[in-house]
Amino acid sequence: MKKFINFPETLLAESLDGFAAAHADIVILGPEYKFVRRRSLTPGKVALVSGGGSGHEPLHVGFVGVGMLDAACPGQVFTSPTPDQIVEAAQAVGGDAGVLFIVKNYAGDRMNFEMAAEMAECRTATILTDDDVAVENSTHSAGRRGVAGTLVVEKIVGAAAERGADLARCVVLGERVNAGTRSMGVALTSCTVPAAGSPTFALSADEMEMGVGIHGEPGRRRVKLARAERIADEMTTAIINDLGDRAAGDLLLFVNGFGGTPSIELYLMYNAARRLLEERGLRVVRSLVGSFVTSLEMAGCSITVSALDSEMIVLWDQPVHTAALRW
Amino acid sequence: MKKFINFPETLLAESLDGFAAAHADIVILGPEYKFVRRRSLTPGKVALVSGGGSGHEPLHVGFVGVGMLDAACPGQVFTSPTPDQIVEAAQAVGGDAGVLFIVKNYAGDRMNFEMAAEMAECRTATILTDDDVAVENSTHSAGRRGVAGTLVVEKIVGAAAERGADLARCVVLGERVNAGTRSMGVALTSCTVPAAGSPTFALSADEMEMGVGIHGEPGRRRVKLARAERIADEMTTAIINDLGDRAAGDLLLFVNGFGGTPSIELYLMYNAARRLLEERGLRVVRSLVGSFVTSLEMAGCSITVSALDSEMIVLWDQPVHTAALRW
Numbered sequence: 342m343k344k345f346i347n348f349p350e351t352l353l354a355e356s357l358d359g360f361a362a363a364h365a366d367i368v369i370l371g372p373e374y375k376f377v378r379r380r381s382l383t384p385g386k387v388a389l390v391s392g393g394g395s396g397h398e399p400l401h402v403g404f405v406g407v408g409m410l411d412a413a414c415p416g417q418v419f420t421s422p423t424p425d426q427i428v429e430a431a432q433a434v435g436g437d438a439g440v441l442f443i444v445k446n447y448a449g450d451r452m453n454f455e456m457a458a459e460m461a462e463c464r465t466a467t468i469l470t471d472d473d474v475a476v477e478n479s480t481h482s483a484g485r486r487g488v489a490g491t492l493v494v495e496k497i498v499g500a501a502a503e504r505g506a507d508l509a510r511c512v513v514l515g516e517r518v519n520a521g522t523r524s525m526g527v528a529l530t531s532c533t534v535p536a537a538g539s540p541t542f543a544l545s546a547d548e549m550e551m552g553v554g555i556h557g558e559p560g561r562r563r564v565k566l567a568r569a570e571r572i573a574d575e576m577t578t579a580i581i582n583d584l585g586d587r588a589a590g591d592l593l594l595f596v597n598g599f600g601g602t603p604s605i606e607l608y609l610m611y612n613a614a615r616r617l618l619e620e621r622g623l624r625v626v627r628s629l630v631g632s633f634v635t636s637l638e639m640a641g642c643s644i645t646v647s648a649l650d651s652e653m654i655v656l657w658d659q660p661v662h663t664a665a666l667r668w
Numbered sequence: 669m670k671k672f673i674n675f676p677e678t679l680l681a682e683s684l685d686g687f688a689a690a691h692a693d694i695v696i697l698g699p700e701y702k703f704v705r706r707r708s709l710t711p712g713k714v715a716l717v718s719g720g721g722s723g724h725e726p727l728h729v730g731f732v733g734v735g736m737l738d739a740a741c742p743g744q745v746f747t748s749p750t751p752d753q754i755v756e757a758a759q760a761v762g763g764d765a766g767v768l769f770i771v772k773n774y775a776g777d778r779m780n781f782e783m784a785a786e787m788a789e790c791r792t793a794t795i796l797t798d799d800d801v802a803v804e805n806s807t808h809s810a811g812r813r814g815v816a817g818t819l820v821v822e823k824i825v826g827a828a829a830e831r832g833a834d835l836a837r838c839v840v841l842g843e844r845v846n847a848g849t850r851s852m853g854v855a856l857t858s859c860t861v862p863a864a865g866s867p868t869f870a871l872s873a874d875e876m877e878m879g880v881g882i883h884g885e886p887g888r889r890r891v892k893l894a895r896a897e898r899i900a901d902e903m904t905t906a907i908i909n910d911l912g913d914r915a916a917g918d919l920l921l922f923v924n925g926f927g928g929t930p931s932i933e934l935y936l937m938y939n940a941a942r943r944l945l946e947e948r949g950l951r952v953v954r955s956l957v958g959s960f961v962t963s964l965e966m967a968g969c970s971i972t973v974s975a976l977d978s979e980m981i982v983l984w985d986q987p988v989h990t991a992a993l994r995w
Contacts, residue, residue, distance in 0.1 A: 343856040343873070343967060345896040345933040347940075355896075356932045359939030363955040398931035418932075529670040546670070569672040569682075603927040603965050604725035605683045605745075606672040612686030613674075628690040632959075638930050640670060640965065667994045 342538050344638075349535040353395050353417055360402060364664045367406045375422075376430035377402040378412040387502040387511050388412070388434040391443040391495060392427060393450050394419040396534070397555055400492060400634045403665030409499035410443075410663075411435075418534050418637070419556045421449035427457035431465060439464035439508040443495055443515065445487030446471040466508050468515035470494050472524045472645065474583045475552025475560045488555050489597040489634040489645045490522035493657075496666065500659035514653075521587050521648035523580040526560065527572055528553035528641035530601060551575060555599070555636045555643075569606075573613035576644045581621065587648040591626040593657065594618065594646055598632030601640035607631065614644050627657055633665065669865050671965075676862040680722050680744055687729060691991045694733045702749075703757035704729040705739040714829040714838050715739070715761040718770040718822060719754060720777050721746040723861070724882055727819060727961045730992030736826035737770075737990075738762075745861050745964070746883045748776035754784035758792060766791035766835040770822055770842065772814030773798040793835050795842035797821055799849045799972065801910045802879025802887045815882050816924040816961040816972045817849035820984075823993065827986035841980075848914050848975035850907040853887070854899055855880035855968035857928060878902060882926070882963045882970075896933075900940035903971045908948065911975060918953040918981060920974040921945065925959030928967035934958065941971050954984055960992065 346352045354374050361370035361377065368377050376392070391401040392414030401413035411434040414422035431440045440461065444454045446469050458465045471482075472490030479486050498506075498515040506514065528550040531540035541557035544550060549572070552560025581588050596611040598604075611630045618625055627649065634643070649657065661668055673679045681701050688697035688704065695704050703719070718728040719741030728740035738761040741749035758767045767788065771781045773796050785792045798809075799817030806813050825833075825842040833841065855877040858867035868884035871877060876899070879887025908915050923938040925931075938957045945952055954976065961970070976984065988995055 343876075343893060345856075345899065345929065345937050345969065347895045347897055347936075352932065352936060355939050356935040359935035359937070359942070359957070362942055363935065363938055363957045396930070396932060398935075403931070529672075549670075566670060568674045570674055572672065600930040601928045601965055601967075602672065603723070603962055604730070604959075605679065605722060605964070608683040608686035608690065608725075609674075609679060610672050610686070611690055612682050615686070615689055630686070630690045632931075635930055637932070638928055638967065640928075642672065662995075668989075 342533050344535060346535055352535050353415065357415065367662065367664060371429065371433060375426040376412045376414045376433065377405050378430065378434050379405055382411065382434055384436060385438055387438045387506065387508050388440045389443060389499055389502055390430050390434065390440055392422045393445055394421060396637045397635050399665030404495050404663050406663030408503050408659055408661035409495055409666065418536065421453045424453045424456035424460060427454055428460045431457065431461045431463055435463040439466065441508060441511050442467040443491065444469050445491050446484055447481050447486065448483065464508065466512045468494060468512060468519065470519050472519065472522045474523045474579050475525050479554055480558045481556065486554050488524045488526065489595060489643045490524045490647065492633055493522055493593065493595065493645065493647045494518045496661060497653050497656045500656035503659065518647065518653060522645060523583050524643050524645040525576040525579050526553045526641060526643035527551050527576065528557065528599065528639055530640040531557055532637035532639040553641060555634060557636055557639065569609055570613045573610055574617055577614050577617045580644060580646050584646060584648060588623055591624055591649050591654060592646055593627040593649050594625045595629040597634050597643045597645060599639040599641040600632055600635035601638040602642055607642060610642055627654065669860050671862060673862055679862050680742065684742065694989065694991060698756060698760060702753040703739045703741045703760065704732050705757065705761050706732055709738065709761055711763060712765055714765045714833065714835050715767045716770060716826055716829055717757050717761065717767055719749045720772055721748060723964045724962050726992030731822055731990050733990030735830050735986055735988035736822055736993065745863065748780045751780045751783035751787060754781055755788045758784065758788045758790055762790040766793065768835060768838050769794040770818065771796050772818050773811055774808050774813065775810065791835065793839045795821060795839060795846065797846050799846060799851045801850045801906050802852050806881055807885045808883065813881050815851045815853065816922060816970045817851045817974065819960055820849050820920065820922065820972065820974045821845045823988060824980050824983045827983035830986065845974065845980060849972060850910050851970050851972040852903045852906050853880045853968060853970035854878050854903065855884065855926065855966055857967040858884055859964035859966040880968060882961060884963055884966065896936055897940045900937055901944055904941050904944045907971060907973050911973060914975040915950055918951055918976050920954040920976050921952045922956040922972040924961050924970045924972060926966040926968040927959055927962035928965040929969055934969060937969055954981065
């Protein structure tokens with residue numbers, strides 16, 4: 342295992358210390374590494390709290406800041422945060438306007454956020470993201486997995502909350518964004534969880550995993566490596582077929598790296614995916630390319646397409662000031 | 669070779685098409701993929717033009733935009749841009765205020781930018797960056813290599829040009845920034861140039877290359893993999909010893925990923941480097957962590973320390989709006 346670490350058991354804490362120090366203008370690290378919260382809170386605003394296993398950075402801690410999340414709870418690598426982490430985060434940032442949990446549809450995350458919602462001494466509501474079209478049920482979830490599309494929900498609902506939307510409005514909006522968002526991923530290599538010390542799965546030199554999850558869990562099928570445009574075609578076809586009529590309007594195209602894939606390849610995949618969408622007469626009006634929802638050092642990427650109505654476009658364009666996403 | 673490509677010979681063009689389409693609000697792609705320039709130019713401003721081999725993205729095309737570069741010339745992967753690319757870029761963005769070339773100290777880049785300076789029908793000046801303390805001469809350069817510190821020069825001089833600094837002033841400032849900037853890198857894995865199809869060098873499972881260059885060229889020594897804090901110690905010690913008295917003031921600490929190293933490890937390295945600097949009584953006042961000056965998918969990172977005077981801090985903090993760097 343070749344990683345910049347001291348000890349697997351201190352990796353997360355040391356990394357969070359570094360994150361909080363590097364971005365001290367934006368965030369504060371909560372006690373005992375339980376959460377990362379905004380340095381300045383806005384009274385009266387709905388507070389957005391997300392979280393999940395670490396190893397997907399910048400999701401979620403890198404999205405804490407004005408225009409996006411109020412707090413994020415980092416679990417150990419690929420392990421859900423505990424209910425008490427979530428409760429403490431909610432109580433640290435939530436006020437009378439309530440707290441909105443944004444939860445990726447994984448069994449552990451769902452359970453722990455549900456327990457936190459019961460325990461928290463504040464009003465809460467939850468949006469569950471399940472944008473991954475690759476599999477209908479997975480080794481880690483009942484129903485579709487929540488993956489890179491979670492960023493889109495966090496950005497758009499974050500902007501709405503910033504502009505004063507109330508809790509019920511945020512829920513409806515977030516559910517609409519999620520309902521119009523589809524993703525699919527592909528892995529060229531595995532990743533290695535530091536505490537495990539060996540790769541999560543094995544792929545031979547000429548294989549890839551189509552539809553992989555963001556923890557390296559199995560996708561649709563393991564196939565021979567193919568040219569980028571054929572990979573992009575399979576992914577965009579699955580996404581567009583699943584989106585159905587929703588794909589007819591304005592679209593966000595988001596090509597996301599899993600951690601080990603360089604920018605030059607991500608932009609090539611973006612180019613291929615965009616051309617394929619445009620050849621179908623579809624309209625890409627907003628774009629995002631980069632490694633935002635990762636699986637440690639996995640080589641691979643996902644494609645996300647979100648159907649955006651005019652309100653969502655306005656909210657997508659609103660300023661955001663976080664460690665990882667800024668405009 | 670596991671990469672998202674169609675054909676090695678079309679990788680760069682397809683990637684640049686994707687880049688230009690994804691960031692059409694910021695950049696325009698020049699004819700025949702010769703350069704990427706800002707969509708809107710500011711008349712009367714000194715124009716900053718950089719470039720170099722591709723495979724280091726986001727350097728340099730990702731730094732084109734308000735507050736940083738006016739144009740960047742992408743060569744083929746790890747290959748200098750040609751003089752005619754540079755001339756066309758300079759003439760596309762340069763006006764009466766002149767053109768400033770920012771050039772990493774590599775033999776091919778120096779030669780081609782020098783030829784371009786002779787050929788260009790506009791006033792030009794050049795800043796050469798040579799921040800890499802690892803080796804005094806390298807396989808690709810006479811003198812030290814220009815590496816991640818180039819970003820710092822581009823950001824600070826870019827801000828000065830935006831505020832109206834003339835060509836001579838930009839040169840003096842850029843040389844001062846470069847003189848106060850030191851970097852050192854370490855590779856945990858090689859990278860694979862697509863046209864070559866096999867790794868640039870071989871590292872066994874328990875080895876790392878200390879002082880590696882951004883093309884995978886040899887560094888100081890090949891040693892056994894060590895704990896992150898020992899790696900950070902060797903790198904920061906080399907940097908600080910070389911900076912000498914300049915390290916006594918305000919410092920920027922920049923931990924840069926080489927492409928295949930995930931964010932969770934980069935922040936851990938930042939944490940280790942920062943602690944080591946602070947234990948020496950040094951003062952980190954600005955920070956940057958991310959994969960900005962890469963070597964394709966190489967796992968590894970570099971540490972850069974820049975001594976910043978008060979003017980440079982003001983300029984560092986000025987707004988920047990590029991594909992890869994925004995605040």
